Amino acid sequence: MTPAMDRLHLMTVLVAVGDEQSFAGGARRLGMSPPAVTRAIAALEERLGVKLLDRTTRHVRVTEAGRRYLDDARRIIAEVDEADEAAAGTNAEPRGHLAVTAPVLFGKLYVMPGIVDYLARYPAMEVSALLVDRVTNLLEEGLDVGVRIGELPDSSMQAIGVGRVRRMVYAAPAYLERHGVPHSPAELARHTVILASSVSMSPEWKFGRQGQTVSVRVKPRLVVSTNDGAIEAAVLGLGITRLMSYQAARHVETGQLVPLLRDYEPEAVPISVVHRDGRRGSARLRSFIDLIVARLRADQALNG
Known part of the structure; x- marks a missing residue:
């Protein structure tokens, strides 16, 4: 193995251990033995004269110097991979x-x-x-x-726009039949509110109206840690919840949820695919x- 190949190999081992935050995990990812991975990291640290990883009994943490070197190693490995693929042909x-x-x-x-x-x-x-x-x-x-x-x-980052979605409020038809349909954000005060804490723990919900922001403070009767949980509670008729439009789209299509306060929808936000x-x-x-x-x-x- 030439010195250049040896250095690229050591970088590859470092990236694997850094990504997995574990010598054993890095070894599994590369198909190497854990002792071989340990020797490779020790050799790289000796070559550089700097500590790259802090080892504990359970975790591996990257040092500040190691983080900078790890970022550079990822970039170099990516460029080598790109060069290999370019040489193999764009149709590979x-x-x-x-x-x-x-x-x-x-x-x-x-x-x-x-x-x-x-x-x-x-x-x-x-x-x-x-x-x-x-x-x-x-x-x-x-x-x-x-x-x-x-x-x-x-x-x-390079970004490619793929769509736009809005944050909206929804309820099941059965709930609305029992409690009525709110026609303004202020009317939410008399309704049962379901809050998904994965989105925000803030009790303030913001709406848009003729270019102005309308804010209301809600008092949730149910706080749930996932969007799935909030959706399920709303579908079962407990109350009104706020979701991104894509999260409720399939339930709206099937009639399980109804979008509310359409005149107060906030501005749409973009969806992007990003890459290095x-x-x-x-x-x-x-x-x-x-x-x-x-x-x-x-x-x-x-x-x-």
Whole structure:
């Protein structure tokens, strides 16, 4: 193994351990023995003369110097992969691993079907899906592509718009028959409110009206930690909940939920597919982005 190849190998081991936050996890990912992984990290730290990882009995944490080196290592490995794929030809079948992230419910409803389609099309590919209701840092968390809902302050990412959604309020027909339909945000005070804390613990709900923001404070009778839980409670007729329009779209189609206060809908927010900018972009990344962008743009629930 030449010194350059040896250095690339050590970088690859570091990235695997950093991503898995575990020597054993990094070893499994690379098909190496844990002692071999430990020796590789020790050799890299000795070569650089700096500590890259802090080891405890249960966890591995990247040091500040290690974080900077890890970011550079990911970029270098990605560029080498892109060079290999470019040399193999643009029509080469995508192969390797792709890490994808999206909000939990959006990922379940809209991204996961795309991932299944992608894996069916490209048998040599593997995908890791991180579904979390928080903004992820693609570079720091070793992610290749993500779906973001909302404005994008991070200009270092390449972004492709795929749709727009709104935050709206919903209730089941049975609830509305018993308690009546609210015609203004102020009337929510006399209704049972269901709050999904995964969205916000704030009791203040904001609406739009003729270019103005209308805010009301609600007192939830039920606070639930997931959007799925809030949807289920609303479908069962407990009360009114606030959701992103895509989260309720299928329940509206089946008549289980009814959108309310349509005259007070806030401005729509964008949905974007974001990825780290590569000079060429790997075949596996290009093929996934092409597929997921086409699927999301074609979905009426995201572009109505």
